[in-house]
Amino acid sequence: MTLPGRLFCLLASIPLTLLFGIMPIRLLALDLDGTLLNSRGQVSERNRNALEQARERGVRVAIVTGRRFRDARPTALDLGLDVPVIAHNGALTKHARTLETVAVLPLPLTAARHSLEVGRAAGADALLSDDHEGLGVLVYDHLSGDNHAARLYINWARRIHGENGPEVIRQVASLERFLDHEPVHFAFAGGCAKMKALENVLLEELGTTVKIFSTTHQNKDFTLLDIVHPEASKGLGVAAAAAELDVLREEVMAVGDNLNDLEMLHYAGTGVVMENAEASLHKIEGLYATRTNDEDGVALAIERFILQPMETDYLSIN
Numbered sequence: 001m002t003l004p005g006r007l008f009c010l011l012a013s014i015p016l017t018l019l020f021g022i023m024p025i026r027l028l029a030l031d032l033d034g035t036l037l038n039s040r041g042q043v044s045e046r047n048r049n050a051l052e053q054a055r056e057r058g059v060r061v062a063i064v065t066g067r068r069f070r071d072a073r074p075t076a077l078d079l080g081l082d083v084p085v086i087a088h089n090g091a092l093t094k095h096a097r098t099l100e101t102v103a104v105l106p107l108p109l110t111a112a113r114h115s116l117e118v119g120r121a122a123g124a125d126a127l128l129s130d131d132h133e134g135l136g137v138l139v140y141d142h143l144s145g146d147n148h149a150a151r152l153y154i155n156w157a158r159r160i161h162g163e164n165g166p167e168v169i170r171q172v173a174s175l176e177r178f179l180d181h182e183p184v185h186f187a188f189a190g191g192c193a194k195m196k197a198l199e200n201v202l203l204e205e206l207g208t209t210v211k212i213f214s215t216t217h218q219n220k221d222f223t224l225l226d227i228v229h230p231e232a233s234k235g236l237g238v239a240a241a242a243a244e245l246d247v248l249r250e251e252v253m254a255v256g257d258n259l260n261d262l263e264m265l266h267y268a269g270t271g272v273v274m275e276n277a278e279a280s281l282h283k284i285e286g287l288y289a290t291r292t293n294d295e296d297g298v299a300l301a302i303e304r305f306i307l308q309p310m311e312t313d314y315l316s317i318n
């Protein structure tokens with residue numbers, strides 16, 4: 001064989017990602033709502049097929065969500081994922097199949113009680129996530145008659161768990177009396193304007209004793225404020241998973257659509273924002289943009305960066 005022929009064979013045996021100095025993706029971190037799941041709460045066939053092809057290439061897939069573990073677990077089981085679910089905005093990391101807890105950062109009791117006190121003073125309805133050792137339970141005591149957003153959230157939680165609904169959601173006489181231990185996290189749900197005002201008050205009153213994540217859906221006038229341990233975040237959760245899997249930061253791709261995804265997107269070597277994401281995320285330099293969650297945006301990102309990394313760009317960069 002001639003020298004050029006031998007050189008061609010040598011180059012052909014080297015993965016393009018290494019040949020051109022691009023680190024291959026080894027860990028894929030995916031948000032659920034507004035990202036992997038379409039507007040009907042389903043994983044599309046194209047997204048499912050792309051995930052299967054990525055896993056066949058050795059890519060590990062992690063669900064990283066603001067959802068409670070119990071609400072995220074069905075999707076992890078359906079997809080057969082073996083990487084622990086990073087739930088509650090990074091406050092709880094847990095295996096979907098075995099329920100083994102990998103890491104938990106419960107909300108300190110003093111901060112939890114203070115959060116409840118501030119929320120009550122603002123007329124907000126509180127939701128408490130409890131039971132990090134098991135599947136998890138959502139606890140509340142009452143909902144205001146005009147708080148359609150909170151009722152929508154609770155009805156959604158009941159619906160996705162079907163006949164297990166009574167085990168998933170528990171109404172108590174008083175959260176103040178119930179709160180004698182550290183919960184996983186606190187949340188307040190309501191209309192966007194009211195929750196934005198509450199977020200400002202919580203930040204002023206609680207300071208650095210907690211971390212607050214806002215998930216907003218303007219088209220539904222719905223905002224969920226999650227109050228977690230000050231060290232919890234999706235970014236730290238993904239970093240811990242990467243370290244456990246011996247994956248470099250440059251080998252991580254994260255895809256998200258909301259403000260609680262920001263730290264995860266910044267951490268990943270490749271951060272991808274959905275077209276339906278919060279407008280402010282599209283203004284951040286260095287992040288890629290893909291199609292909406294109803295247009296298989298996750299599949300397009302997987303095809304671009306994992307399955308066909310040297311092909312013509314499907315995506316734009318902000």
